[in-house]
Amino acid sequence: MIDSHTHLDSCEPPNDELVAAAEAVGVTKMLTVGIDGGSCRSALAAAEAFPQVWAAIGRHPNLAHGFDDADLAELRALAAHERCAAIGETGLDYYRDRAPREDQERAFRAQIALARETGKPLVIHTREAEEDTLAILREDAEGVTVVLHCFSMPGHLDEALDRGWYVSFAGNVTYPRNEALAAAAERVPAERLLVETDAPYLTPQAVRKERNQPAFVVHTARFLAERRGVALEELERDLERTAARVFGW
Numbered sequence: 001m002i003d004s005h006t007h008l009d010s011c012e013p014p015n016d017e018l019v020a021a022a023e024a025v026g027v028t029k030m031l032t033v034g035i036d037g038g039s040c041r042s043a044l045a046a047a048e049a050f051p052q053v054w055a056a057i058g059r060h061p062n063l064a065h066g067f068d069d070a071d072l073a074e075l076r077a078l079a080a081h082e083r084c085a086a087i088g089e090t091g092l093d094y095y096r097d098r099a100p101r102e103d104q105e106r107a108f109r110a111q112i113a114l115a116r117e118t119g120k121p122l123v124i125h126t127r128e129a130e131e132d133t134l135a136i137l138r139e140d141a142e143g144v145t146v147v148l149h150c151f152s153m154p155g156h157l158d159e160a161l162d163r164g165w166y167v168s169f170a171g172n173v174t175y176p177r178n179e180a181l182a183a184a185a186e187r188v189p190a191e192r193l194l195v196e197t198d199a200p201y202l203t204p205q206a207v208r209k210e211r212n213q214p215a216f217v218v219h220t221a222r223f224l225a226e227r228r229g230v231a232l233e234e235l236e237r238d239l240e241r242t243a244a245r246v247f248g249w
Contacts (some may be wrong), residue, residue: 001236002243003030004168005196006147009042019050022214035060040078047083053110054249055235056123058088062098064107072110076229079089085247087115088123095127112140121145121246151200154184168194171204186227190238194220
C-alpha cells in the first residue's frame with residue numbers, strides 16, 4: 001500500500017510513530033509534501049530518516065504571496081535532493097484569499113517549469129479554481145507528468161484521463177455526500193489511479209472522528225476497492241505499480 005500525499009510535519013505524533021503505524025498496516029511508501037521552504041526541508045529530513053518516505057518540494061498557492069526568483073531558486077536547490085520524488089503541491093486556491101491570484105499563478109507556472117526541468121512529476125492542488133487551473137495546465141504542462149492531488153473535479157475526469165494525468169483520491173471520496181466523486185473513482189483506469197490521505201486532513205469516513213495519518217490510507221483504499229468491485233489485494237498491487245512508475249521510488 002502507498003500514500004501518495006501526506007504532510008508528516010503537520011501530523012501530531014512524531015514521525016517515527018506515524019511511519020511505524022503505517023508500516024504496521026502495510027503502507028510501504030509515502031510521499032510527504034512540502035508547502036514552503038521550511039516544510040520542504042522537513043519533508044526531506046523525514047525522507048532521509050525513513051526509507052519508506054519520499055518528499056515533494058513545492059510552494060502551496062495559499063503561501064505564494066510575493067513568489068519571486070529567489071523562491072524558485074530555493075525550490076530548485078531543494079528539488080535536487082536525491083529523495084525528492086515530485087514537485088508541488090502547486091496550483092490555484094480561490095477558496096481562501098491568502099495570496100494574490102497573480103502570485104499564485106506566477107508560482108504555479110514556475111513550478112510547472114521546474115517539473116519539466118527536473119523530469120519529476122507535478123502535484124496539483126486546486127480549490128474553487130478549476131477552470132483557471134486547467135487552463136494553465138493546458139497551456140504549460142504538455143509532456144509533464146501531472147498528479148491531480150485530492151481529486152475534486154468529477155466533471156473534468158474525462159479531460160484528465162484524455163490528457164494522461166494521474167488521479168489521486170483522498171479520504172473525502174468516502175464521505176456520503178460525495179457520491180459523484182465516488183462514481184468518478186470507479187472509472188479511473190488502474191494505471192492512472194492513486195490513493196492518499198492528505199493527512200492530517202480529510203480523515204476517511206470509517207475513522208472520521210480521529211485526526212488523519214498515513215496509516216488511514218487503507219480505509220480509503222478499501223472503499224475504492226469495494227466501489228470498483230475488485231479485491232483490496234488487487235487494488236494494492238495496482239496502486240503500488242502506478243506510484244512506482246510516477247514517483248520513481
